[in-house]
Amino acid sequence: MQKGMKLKVRKQLDGKEQLNIIKLKGSLISKGYTEIIHILDQDDEFHINSFDIESAAGSEVREFITAFIAREQLEDSVSILGLGSA
Secondary structure (H helix, E strand, O other), rough: OOOEEEEEEEOOOOHHHHHHHHHOOOHHHOOOOOOOOEEOOOOEEEEEEEEEEEEHHHHHHHHHHHHHHHHOOOOOEEEEEEEEEO
């Protein structure tokens, strides 16, 4: 079963933050957690990045993203919105 995951990403990012967000998305794809990430506008401040993952990988993906955000100090730039049924 697939689950949908969403990330809330701030639009106004400096160069380092932009690069790290790209690295995060690339890592999600290269590690095989997802194949494609969809980007939609939420409002003037944020994008919503959504992607599907296997249900069994939900906690692993959440831990990976949380660790990446902390390591790259992106707490003000990206947050996990949710994990639900696709």
